[in-house]
Amino acid sequence: MQKDVCSEILRMKSLNPIPVIGVPASPYTRKMVALLRYRRIPYTVEWGNARELIEKHKLEAPKPVLLPVMIFEIDGAHKAITDSTPIIHHLENEFPDRGVIPHDPKLAFLNYVLEDFGDEWVTKYMFHYRWHFKEDIDKAGTILPLLHDVSLDDESHKAFKQGFAELQISRLWVVGSNEITAPIIESSYKRFLQQLEDCLSKNAFLFGSRPSSADYAIFGQLSALIGFDPTSRTIAHEISPRVIAWQDRMEDMSGIDPAEDDWLTYEVAQEDLADIFQEVGKVYLPALLANAKAIAAEEKTWTTQIDGAQWKQRSFPYQAKCLQWINDEFNALNSDDQNQIMVFLKKTGCQDLIVKE
Numbered sequence: 001m002q003k004d005v006c007s008e009i010l011r012m013k014s015l016n017p018i019p020v021i022g023v024p025a026s027p028y029t030r031k032m033v034a035l036l037r038y039r040r041i042p043y044t045v046e047w048g049n050a051r052e053l054i055e056k057h058k059l060e061a062p063k064p065v066l067l068p069v070m071i072f073e074i075d076g077a078h079k080a081i082t083d084s085t086p087i088i089h090h091l092e093n094e095f096p097d098r099g100v101i102p103h104d105p106k107l108a109f110l111n112y113v114l115e116d117f118g119d120e121w122v123t124k125y126m127f128h129y130r131w132h133f134k135e136d137i138d139k140a141g142t143i144l145p146l147l148h149d150v151s152l153d154d155e156s157h158k159a160f161k162q163g164f165a166e167l168q169i170s171r172l173w174v175v176g177s178n179e180i181t182a183p184i185i186e187s188s189y190k191r192f193l194q195q196l197e198d199c200l201s202k203n204a205f206l207f208g209s210r211p212s213s214a215d216y217a218i219f220g221q222l223s224a225l226i227g228f229d230p231t232s233r234t235i236a237h238e239i240s241p242r243v244i245a246w247q248d249r250m251e252d253m254s255g256i257d258p259a260e261d262d263w264l265t266y267e268v269a270q271e272d273l274a275d276i277f278q279e280v281g282k283v284y285l286p287a288l289l290a291n292a293k294a295i296a297a298e299e300k301t302w303t304t305q306i307d308g309a310q311w312k313q314r315s316f317p318y319q320a321k322c323l324q325w326i327n328d329e330f331n332a333l334n335s336d337d338q339n340q341i342m343v344f345l346k347k348t349g350c351q352d353l354i355v356k357e
């Protein structure tokens with residue numbers, strides 16, 4: 001569990017219902033809303049401008065303000081909280097039924113890595129496809145301002161559209177999307193769709209016949225890639241019809257009655273998830289390692305080779321923490337489980353996820 005947020009998370013109590021602030025085009029908002037629905041945890045959603053809504057609730061804005069913002073009680077006071085993964089862990093402790101983290105510690109570790117891959121790498125496909133091609137830019141620029149305020153007057157809409165699109169396009173390089181890396185991102189997206197398609201031909205979810213937090217992380221990003229942005233949606237239709245159907249179904253899984261043996265066994269999960277882990281090793285791992293090195297050296301950007309191209313982007317302290325948290329999860333396993341996980345990580349080219357002490 002993330003150490004720096006751990007003490008706050010441990011003191012958090014859920015309100016009934018839990019207020020969620022976000023917009024429908026925000027992948028992490030969709031991740032959390034769908035997860036709450038499946039878990040049958042009461043919630044309310046307020047769509048709109050997060051800062052305005054936080055102010056309306058008379059709360060201090062989290063730093064940074066990221067979507068979704070959820071409101072919890074800490075030490076008797078309401079507080080605006082962000083970051084889906086620790087929130088999911090909190091909910092898991094507070095509401096034990098219908099959990100999204102497998103009880104088998106080895107499966108829980110694999111799930112942790114794939115949730116992180118969804119949140120931190122699949123999101124690169126999302127940001128790239130939303131702001132790289134003209135048709136997608138035009139759609140996102142037009143619709144996103146209206147998702148904040150559906151009755152926005154026409155003049156403000158026009159100004160908001162242009163300003164927002166320009167801002168987001170100017171930030172593409174921050175996540176590593178540029179003319180050199182575009183083919184790398186797009187090939188990775190296509191391979192990932194095929195890998196997911198293959199998994200779904202065996203089971204309804206990544207880890208069996210009940211959804212995990214990794215399913216929700218990936219669903220959140222695909223809600224944009226398949227549910228919103230036209231170019232990436234067309235590609236998904238060509239490659240992966242099962243993923244399109246999965247995407248639609250994931251939105252509301254409240255009718256599932258999950259049982260403990262609905263999770264795959266570790267042996268089967270290793271087989272079924274090997275290809276996706278190969279992708280993690282091929283593209284996400286080099287990014288995580290280069291970023292962590294840059295953060296340690298206090299460098300503002302990093303450059304590395306990913307799938308044969310030179311990849312340059314801004315360094316993110318958060319992603320250095322992601323690598324650390326993966327290691328914390330690994331280190332919390334007993335040595336037999338660690339050994340078994342290491343065999344799998346080696347087989348899939350992911351062994352360097354675990355940093356030797």
Ligand SMILES: N[C@@H](CCC(=O)N[C@@H](CS)C(=O)NCC(=O)O)C(=O)O
Nearest residue numbers: 026027028065066067068083084085
């Ligand atoms: N690690 C966070 C990430 C949340 C996030 O990045 N949300 C996006 C919207 S989907 C955001 O608020 N971005 C703010 C920005 O781009 O300025 C989580 O898992 O909740």
